Amino acid sequence: MLIKNAHFVLTPKGIEEKKNIVIKDSVIDSVSDSLAGVDKTDDIIDASGFLVIPGLVNAHTHAAMTLFRGYGDDVSLQDWLEKKIFPVEDKLKPKDIYWGSMLGIVEMIKSGTTCFNDMYYFMSEVARVADKSGIRAVLSRGLTDRDGKGEQKLKEVVSEIKSCSDNPRIQWMFGPHAIYTCSEDFLLKIKDLADKHGKKVHMHVSETKKEVDDCLHEKKKRPVEYLEDIGFLSESVIAAHCCWLSDKEIEILLKNKVSVVHNPASNMKLASGICPVTSLLKNNVNVCIGTDGAASNNNLDMFEEMKTTALLQKISTKDTTALKAEDVFRLATVNAAKALGINSGSIEQGKTADLVLLNLKNPALYPLHGQERIISDLVYATPSSAVDTVIIDGKLIMQNRKILTIDEEEIYEKVEDCVSRLFG
């Protein structure tokens, strides 16, 4: 495939003008002025009015929770979970997960997300949806053992991973839900199993002050200290939220090379707390960004999430220079690729072609003059609707805002069916 004559391309060198991107199979072969090596039979995309950026990576979400969008807003976290979310989650069937995830994936593709890191239930359904839609996915079943069924779930997860491992676009992780829903023994079994299967671990960590207070009360240490002490932490751990970290815990995260996923909209909406992103980055911890589920956000728009990330750090540190636009963009691309272990996140030779073409003919993207502004526009001004074309794994998934792999109309209908049944 050839992306020809792009107005701007965002590469590791900065904003480059008037470039061609040659894709061979699923991989970027060249970014240059030249068209050498291009076959006449190649698919050609004319990108003359477009800015080409690496696809955004949503590093923590629960895609199927789009079914609960707007359900249970503006209530306390306790009521949200216990009176709203948990009761309706009990009613979920595999087909709800299928159509809910489908809705989430449509929303993500249309807002420029090319890969998402998902933790939920019935994950083989999510794998089917990722397979069909063409998006890149990293999947983990949320695991708890308070119901005494921990062992059984681990067996199911292992067999789920085995049965769904034929698509290289879909990766698996193990997903212990949190320290307050998993026993120490269960956490260690999960960690062993993950290591044995060469998989990473995706977990909620220190999302609320209550989690930290309860941990201090029960274990006389903070959550990250506890996780280190039991030998749980390593480079393969992805810790979502991390709103409440002591300086010592930041050191522990760095020492163990844990990646942190910041979810600013969810953390603000649920009044959970503020992840110290600026401190984490100063201490060289790998940080990325997630939207969390639509029930606590209430959308899956990574452009919005990048802006919220920047604004929240500036106001909370009282420093306008905190977390510059280029840093934020890196969190949503390069850092996320590193955390998830995927070979994308930047536009350069040898990287997988996960690319997004933004239509520059948008009032919020003018003026175009002054290329250095482009990175600022991406973080502070771009409406996700500027996303015109999406390429994932070298394949054309959306063009002119039409997703080519799935039928949007059918998804909307099926989602209404699911929701009518779930909510009566």
Place this chain on the structure above:
Amino acid sequence: MLIKNAHFVLTPKGIEEKKNIVIKDSVIDSVSDSLAGVDKTDDIIDASGFLVIPGLVNAHTHAAMTLFRGYGDDVSLQDWLEKKIFPVEDKLKPKDIYWGSMLGIVEMIKSGTTCFNDMYYFMSEVARVADKSGIRAVLSRGLTDRDGKGEQKLKEVVSEIKSCSDNPRIQWMFGPHAIYTCSEDFLLKIKDLADKHGKKVHMHVSETKKEVDDCLHEKKKRPVEYLEDIGFLSESVIAAHCCWLSDKEIEILLKNKVSVVHNPASNMKLASGICPVTSLLKNNVNVCIGTDGAASNNNLDMFEEMKTTALLQKISTKDTTALKAEDVFRLATVNAAKALGINSGSIEQGKTADLVLLNLKNPALYPLHGQERIISDLVYATPSSAVDTVIIDGKLIMQNRKILTIDEEEIYEKVEDCVSRLFG
């Protein structure tokens, strides 16, 4: 004009289904199931896949500053003003204001804003643009007297208002910039002049802690106390920002019926502070929302601003129930109409027809099931690109995302010309 068979209409009664809205001249004549009184020659808009909401009101902005979008990000407030914004503002010519405001207005119309409250320079240019585009505008020239030219500017403003007063869609205010750029004598002259001409006053108040500290140092009182003491405050005053208010100042604002405009994205990005919106509302102060200028936001998207307003209050008050979705929507519509003295902000008989039709066929707006979710979607999930059709003053201004009154392509070209000259 008839808006027929709307899927949902947001009225003061809540979300109503399958309604027709009859508009006579510029005014809403009825919202009902019936089509009585409709002439066959009327323009008919089929709204069967749409949600109709009152147009959003951007209650504090500087539209022409779209020219400076992305210019001077991530630097200190002092550097931003003195090294970036002030020097380039010195170069501005009337035609820059014309095309910059045009760009801002395109962005606002396309994101569902039907009225904006603008403070800047060369305001007769902004009036021309508002006139041509069809948007509703409230305009004030930003006034300072540190240069010794205060008196002259007041004369110019009076003549500007007189020469541009033939369009009922365009209103004028007086715009003293701030207490730190206007002398006490100048503020009082402006206030007298505004009262004499029956105009309101639009002013920046307590945007930064420095403003408050300096005022305390110089005048031994806080800004709102000072403004009350000099007799400046009244129902006609619209105070933008108000990030730093004591309890006593909140009481003073209420007593004097001052309206407050909250600008969360700008205040976060410039690390100015957090307006205590929740406390102001508890104390019955009229609060509305603005985007501020694109140089400090960096877009003019009121949907985004509503969400940021809600999220910022929840995290800053540590209360998930603070500022519910319906309250936030009221700030952006009814409260703003009250502050600006315009007869719109809600969809009911007798109100001016400033209406926005949102295309419900959008992944971020599903599921539709459960009408009570709609208001939550409007604040937390809606991408501004869902705006399909905009009606202002009973006239069709945008349909199918195409603005009918102005030529977008020409605007983009002219903006590039202006910016090339300004930034070289």
